[in-house]
Amino acid sequence: MESHRDPLCDINRTSRRLVIFHLLWPRRTSVDALGLAYMNEEIMSESWRQHRKHVFVLSEAGKPIYSRYGNEEALSSTMGVMMALVSFVQAGGNMIQSIFSDEHTVVFLQKGPLVFVSVSATRQSEQQLRRELLHVYHQIVSMLTQASINRIFERRKNFDLRRLLFGSEKVLDGLLDVMDSDPSFMLSAVQCLPLPSSSRDALSHILQKAITPDLVFSFLIANNRLVSVVQEKTVLEDARLKPSDLHLLFNLIRASAFQAGEIWMPICLPLFNHDCYFYAYVAYLDPPECTVCLVLLSTDKEAFYAVAECKRKIEEAFASQNALQWVANTQLYYVDDISVANLRHFLYKPSKVLDHHRHPEMEVGYRSQEERIRLLDPYRNMHNRIHSTSRPLKLIYHSAGKETLLAWVTSKFEMFACFTPLVTKKSAISELTKLLRWIKKEEDRLFICHLPKYSTAPQPGRSSTDRGSSARPNTSDTGLLSLL
16 A cells, blocks of 8 residues: 555655666765865854854754755754754744844754755845745755655655765755846746747747647756747646746756756656656757756656657758757847946846746846856845835835945846946936836847647547546656646
């Protein structure tokens, strides 16, 4: 019976099927010098203490699972203190949320048998830090599923989860790195590649034609920007992919660091369904440049060759229409191209085009990692104030030493802008009005305004009416729940 099976068996069985295609998460090696240095960093050193933000993951039993900096084993006593704080507060019938000091904010998040802790010296709010911890939790769930994690710890409370996450530190490190400098996480949005609507529609049409049973989503990604996405018609609207799921998918692709070949891997997308896997086929269409990535998500773990055939059809269609050149020739834009006086940078998220946003390529003053983070810090502060649950605001004007910042939220859009110093509020709003006119004019190029759909052909021996029953995976065989 399913209730008497070791949940590790299902995970290990899946792993054996997939390892023949590609090793996704190599253990840190000497090649990954920065990651290795952080992993071996002395926890009593000044450099370890000076990091802006630490993230720790541990089990309810106090077992270390992950640390952003330093070795988990060396930090076991520190994590034990954290778990003692959690247990002490729980004993009083409460749940610890956060601790504040003059220089640091400590935020706790407990999700089932896992405890997440962020120790931050940034200006981020408690809510923002907790959302980041939630992303880390979702990244772990994406590799194991929530149901498997819960079953494991129900059977063995002292289980060392690092056995199953072996080699995945690079995935979690990469997620935390990109959250520090990518405003997409703050806006709960995904950045799109600017592309003429006619070209985007043609690419989507190619994806719509290359289908196979149980293929649910098809994505085209270029330089970590979404180019096109199409989905199967039977996917419920209220179960559509959320930006957080797409961030996890993008992060796994970045962490895999492969160029030639293809990957077939299980991935759980927690906000779609946290207890089951998709099976993702990932391949680059333009080696050796490897800038255009195709991702096909199926619910059938045995569909590798069928999905690989879809990729072959897409390649043929792209070659016949020279479609890769449409992506390669995409003109990114800079603030100077918009002709808005004194504007240095902006973020824009439209309300009617859900889950997408645009911002220009970073100007010279904000291209380094440090400068990107320095700009994002005040953006985060304004975002927290403008979306405050106790006192939400619609407009914030802030004059700082190096720039003037403005946040503006209406029923139609959300915008954060950076101007040169000494720009007045009246002038800034006037210039943003010009920017809004430019965005409206370029809307079809900047955003994916609709989600194309397709209908997969029923499998042999099945009618379209029995898809909801017999087409579901056998949960007693796979230990997974059906997606559809």
